[in-house]
Amino acid sequence: MTHDVEPARVVLDSDDISRALTRLAHEVIERTHGADNLTIMGIPTRGASLAVRLADKIAAIQGSPVPCGALDVTMYRDDLRMRPARALLPTTIPPEGIEGRLVVLVDDVLFSGRTIRAALDALSEHGRPQAVQLAVLVDRGHRELPIRADYVGKNLPTSNLEIVQVRLREHDGVDEVSIERAV
Amino acid sequence: MTTYVIKDVAILGGAESDIKIADGVIAAIGSGLTGDVVVNGKGCVALPGLVDLHTHLREPGREDAETVLSGSQAAAMGGFTSVHAMANTNPVADTAGVVEQVWRLGQQVNLVDVRPVGAVTVGLEGTALAELGAMAESAAAVRVFSDDGKCVHDSVMMRRALEYVKAFDGVVAQHAQEPRLTEGAQMNEGVISGKLGLTGWPAVAEEAIIARDVLLAEHVGSRLHVCHLSTAGSVDIIRWAKARGINVTAEVTPHHLYFTDDVVETYNPVFKVNPPLRTRADVEAVRAGLADGTIDIVATDHAPHPAEDKDCEWAAAAFGMTGLESALAIVNDTMVKPGLLTWAQVADRMSIAPAHIGRVLDQGQPLEVGSPAHIVVFNPNIDIEVDPTRTVSASRNTPYAGYVLPGKVVATFYRGRPTVLDGALA
Amino acid sequence: MKHLLSASDLSRDDAVLVLDTAKQLAAATAQGVGKLPPLRGRTVVNLFYEDSTRTRISFEAAAKRLSADVINFSAKGSSVSKGESLKDTALTLEAMGADAVVIRHPSSGAPHRLATAGWISGGVVNAGDGTHEHPTQALLDAYTLRAHLRNGEGDLQGAKVAIVGDVLHSRVARSNAQLLQTLGASVRLVAPPTLMPFGVDTWGCEVSYDLDDSLNDVDAVMMLRVQRERMNAAYFPTAHEYSSRYGLNATRMNKMPSHAIVMHPGPMNRGMEISADVADSSRSVIVEQVANGVSVRMAVLYLILGGTEMS
Numbered sequence: 001m002t003h004d005v006e007p008a009r010v011v012l013d014s015d016d017i018s019r020a021l022t023r024l025a026h027e028v029i030e031r032t033h034g035a036d037n038l039t040i041m042g043i044p045t046r047g048a049s050l051a052v053r054l055a056d057k058i059a060a061i062q063g064s065p066v067p068c069g070a071l072d073v074t075m076y077r078d079d080l081r082m083r084p085a086r087a088l089l090p091t092t093i094p095p096e097g098i099e100g101r102l103v104v105l106v107d108d109v110l111f112s113g114r115t116i117r118a119a120l121d122a123l124s125e126h127g128r129p130q131a132v133q134l135a136v137l138v139d140r141g142h143r144e145l146p147i148r149a150d151y152v153g154k155n156l157p158t159s160n161l162e163i164v165q166v167r168l169r170e171h172d173g174v175d176e177v178s179i180e181r182a183v
Numbered sequence: 184m185t186t187y188v189i190k191d192v193a194i195l196g197g198a199e200s201d202i203k204i205a206d207g208v209i210a211a212i213g214s215g216l217t218g219d220v221v222v223n224g225k226g227c228v229a230l231p232g233l234v235d236l237h238t239h240l241r242e243p244g245r246e247d248a249e250t251v252l253s254g255s256q257a258a259a260m261g262g263f264t265s266v267h268a269m270a271n272t273n274p275v276a277d278t279a280g281v282v283e284q285v286w287r288l289g290q291q292v293n294l295v296d297v298r299p300v301g302a303v304t305v306g307l308e309g310t311a312l313a314e315l316g317a318m319a320e321s322a323a324a325v326r327v328f329s330d331d332g333k334c335v336h337d338s339v340m341m342r343r344a345l346e347y348v349k350a351f352d353g354v355v356a357q358h359a360q361e362p363r364l365t366e367g368a369q370m371n372e373g374v375i376s377g378k379l380g381l382t383g384w385p386a387v388a389e390e391a392i393i394a395r396d397v398l399l400a401e402h403v404g405s406r407l408h409v410c411h412l413s414t415a416g417s418v419d420i421i422r423w424a425k426a427r428g429i430n431v432t433a434e435v436t437p438h439h440l441y442f443t444d445d446v447v448e449t450y451n452p453v454f455k456v457n458p459p460l461r462t463r464a465d466v467e468a469v470r471a472g473l474a475d476g477t478i479d480i481v482a483t484d485h486a487p488h489p490a491e492d493k494d495c496e497w498a499a500a501a502f503g504m505t506g507l508e509s510a511l512a513i514v515n516d517t518m519v520k521p522g523l524l525t526w527a528q529v530a531d532r533m534s535i536a537p538a539h540i541g542r543v544l545d546q547g548q549p550l551e552v553g554s555p556a557h558i559v560v561f562n563p564n565i566d567i568e569v570d571p572t573r574t575v576s577a578s579r580n581t582p583y584a585g586y587v588l589p590g591k592v593v594a595t596f597y598r599g600r601p602t603v604l605d606g607a608l609a
Numbered sequence: 610m611k612h613l614l615s616a617s618d619l620s621r622d623d624a625v626l627v628l629d630t631a632k633q634l635a636a637a638t639a640q641g642v643g644k645l646p647p648l649r650g651r652t653v654v655n656l657f658y659e660d661s662t663r664t665r666i667s668f669e670a671a672a673k674r675l676s677a678d679v680i681n682f683s684a685k686g687s688s689v690s691k692g693e694s695l696k697d698t699a700l701t702l703e704a705m706g707a708d709a710v711v712i713r714h715p716s717s718g719a720p721h722r723l724a725t726a727g728w729i730s731g732g733v734v735n736a737g738d739g740t741h742e743h744p745t746q747a748l749l750d751a752y753t754l755r756a757h758l759r760n761g762e763g764d765l766q767g768a769k770v771a772i773v774g775d776v777l778h779s780r781v782a783r784s785n786a787q788l789l790q791t792l793g794a795s796v797r798l799v800a801p802p803t804l805m806p807f808g809v810d811t812w813g814c815e816v817s818y819d820l821d822d823s824l825n826d827v828d829a830v831m832m833l834r835v836q837r838e839r840m841n842a843a844y845f846p847t848a849h850e851y852s853s854r855y856g857l858n859a860t861r862m863n864k865m866p867s868h869a870i871v872m873h874p875g876p877m878n879r880g881m882e883i884s885a886d887v888a889d890s891s892r893s894v895i896v897e898q899v900a901n902g903v904s905v906r907m908a909v910l911y912l913i914l915g916g917t918e919m920s
């Protein structure tokens with residue numbers, strides 16, 4: 001796919017992202033009453049990195065480690081047949097497992113909601129959590145399924161023509177969120 | 184009787200002239216000739232009607248693949264005025280009765296001279312000589328004997344056959360294939376067979392038989408013909424034998440002039456043929472051999488097969504490919520265009536020499552006044568994409584499907600009568 | 610990927626993608642996920658013209674674990690044994706809506722023909738054809754090698770593998786010789802000259818007739834099965850002589866570097882190409898190869914059928 005794009009407009013820089021994650025960490029602790037039954041599961045690739053960062057922040061605040069894993073949803077996607085077969089990404093389940101845990105799913109951008117639906121299916125293969133919540137760095141709207149995030153780093157109203165790019169140190173060498181417009 | 188004039192045709196590729204045909208013979212050659220029917224020969228060459236020493240007409244027994252009628256039509260479309268019908272029919276043409284049956288069918292169809300080839304051994308089994316003399320004396324007047332499809336591999340049997348046919352000026356046409364070295368063979372043994380995991384048919388299996396046979400022919404003072412020679416080594420052996428004065432002739436097929444074994448990488452059984460398609464070096468050698476006269480003739484080994492025998496996996500497929508309708512275009516492409524043969528030499532390799540080897544009287548005659556009017560008019564300058572559904576043969580197993588070949592037979596005259604006119608059966 | 614007919618269909622990146630995919634699928638199995646959903650609604654036909662229960666079961670397990678519907682179509686007791694042509698069988702499978710056909714056939718090139726003759730529209734996976742290729746075996750061997758030699762990551766750059774035995778008739782050898790080199794390994798073929806294919810010098814492999822000289826620098830030795838019927842065809846004088854010159858026994862295994870592993874595609878002729886103590890030793894990864902076979906075949910089926918048909 002090729003798009004002619006305008007210069008990207010940066011909407012979150014490195015400090016913004018860090019602050020947003022710190023705020024999310026506090027919200028998670030508050031709403032899970034101390035996070036003692038908490039397991040963080042990130043959706044690869046960038047959601048998994050954000051999950052690690054979020055877990056680290058929560059651990060730092062609480063003074064005890066938080067189980068954190070990654071959950072690949074590729075094989076559970078409802079648009080699997082619409083593109084060539086996609087490479088699978090790692091799924092790692094923390095030793096505590098997810099049975100009976102309060103799982104917070106983490107992704108970078110919440111858009112149609114289809115990835116999260118797939119994640120709920122994928123998660124159910126590994127056990128029955130006590131509850132599942134959702135944390136995202138950016139919610140850009142345009143939901144196609146009845147899914148909402150419990151924790152949102154930044155609400156970012158966008159047009160369907162715009163592309164939200166999340167770049168993270170672990171993958172892209174830089175932390176920033178930008179909006180590009182396909183013309 | 185209708186008279187015909189071929190206008191402005193290059194006789195043997197030489198100067199343009201008119202050819203007038205009347206009463207079955209060439210009546211006049213010159214300019215400004217007139218006749219009842221005019222064939223525009225502008226841009227075309229005229230050659231004596233082609234003689235194929237190696238044709239599988241499949242009748243009797245496999246009329247689903249070809250009949251004497253459909254095969255004669257395909258031959259005419261290719262510019263042939265005589266074909267030699269190979270003996271591996273069902274029943275095998277190993278008696279006077281069978282060869283006369285085929286000969287009579289040819290007479291009835293009356294599009295080409297159908298010259299039956301007699302089997303060397305009973306049932307092609309290689310164990311007992313067939314009644315060669317009876318076939319020679321029959322109405323079919325057989326002069327070429329072959330177990331083609333199988334090799335007369337027993338040395339004593341081959342020696343006896345070579346000796347025996349001397350009594351009636353016959354010739355043994357050998358399908359040179361050492362059987363033990365080619366058990367289960369599927370394609371040329373080489374780099375490609377090793378890669379494709381197909382059992383190899385080594386060049387030595389052909390060359391060893393040819394070497395033995397030329398020495399046998401020398402020893403007993405007989406005439407030997409080598410069918411569908413396919414390897415560089417075979418060319419060397421024939422060259423050596425001829426230099427020694429051994430009475431041997433050899434043929435090459437159009438497909439061995441054209442294809443190399445890498446086409447087998449498609450696993451498309453249309454390329455499965457016996458002997459197999461060989462390497463680039465072999466193709467270069469047989470072209471050179473045909474050019475310098477080491478190889479005497481081009482023969483088609485036209486081998487029609489019904490669709491189900493080719494529309495399958497490689498190992499299950501039959502050996503053989505059709506070739507009558509494309510032969511002249513292939514020779515144009517591989518020999519004339521690269522400058523290896525002149526048209527006069529093509530006339531020799533495809534008409535005069537095969538008629539002589541087969542002792543076909545009144546074919547392969549020079550294009551001059553008084554000669555029987557066996558003539559092919561060929562336009563070498565039209566590129567035609569081969570469409571197997573449009574071939575005249577009853578079978579569709581042409582290996583050239585989708586290939587663009589240079590040249591088209593515009594007209595064929597057989598005994599002064601057109602069998603093909605305007606590129607279609609007359 | 611539309612078909613997998615030959616190891617030569619795979620570029621280095623394709624091959625690594627298959628191995629990486631297999632690794633993720635193996636991990637899902639290890640995590641206790643029973644069935645994965647990506648081939649739900651897809652039909653995979655196992656079309657086996659040769660008895661090979663182990664390969665068929667491996668493909669069947671792979672397809673079922675990805676939620677495909679599986680139809681087993683074996684030559685025995687079916688219309689195939691009554692002389693039905695490959696084409697007619699293929700047309701039947703097409704009418705049944707096969708999305709992919711896994712074919713094992715005694716004739717080299719049959720999968721290629723099935724994929725290209727226009728009889729069917731689905732994908733074709735070569736599960737072993739004649740003496741041609743067996744690409745999923747090579748992939749599972751590469752997977753096993755990568756797990757042991759490269760910690761399950763990347764390719765096999767710099768690895769050295771000896772393939773020993775009946776190279777001439779071995780589809781496993783043909784596929785491995787190509788795939789291992791595609792992945793950056795160097796391959797040494799070891800066999801008596803009678804069992805080397807014509808043109809083997811063009812394969813890019815080192816060729817040796819001496820097993821004893823071929824062991825001290827390798828990372829793995831892959832032993833090939835010697836078919837009993839070769840013994841009567843003068844490829845070698847006796848089974849005893851073959852075994853003493855080209856069989857892997859404990860004495861020879863001890864010439865291998867300590868990290869090097871022993872592989873065999875199975876089924877083994879114990880006492881012929883491999884001695885029992887070697888087959889059962891700690892350096893033998895033969896059982897592991899079988900287990901890896903399911904993951905690798907899952908990966909191949911997923912990559913062929915898990916996306917759009919056009920790729």
Ligand SMILES: [Zn+2]
Pocket residue numbers: 331332333358410411457458
């Ligand atoms: Zn022949």
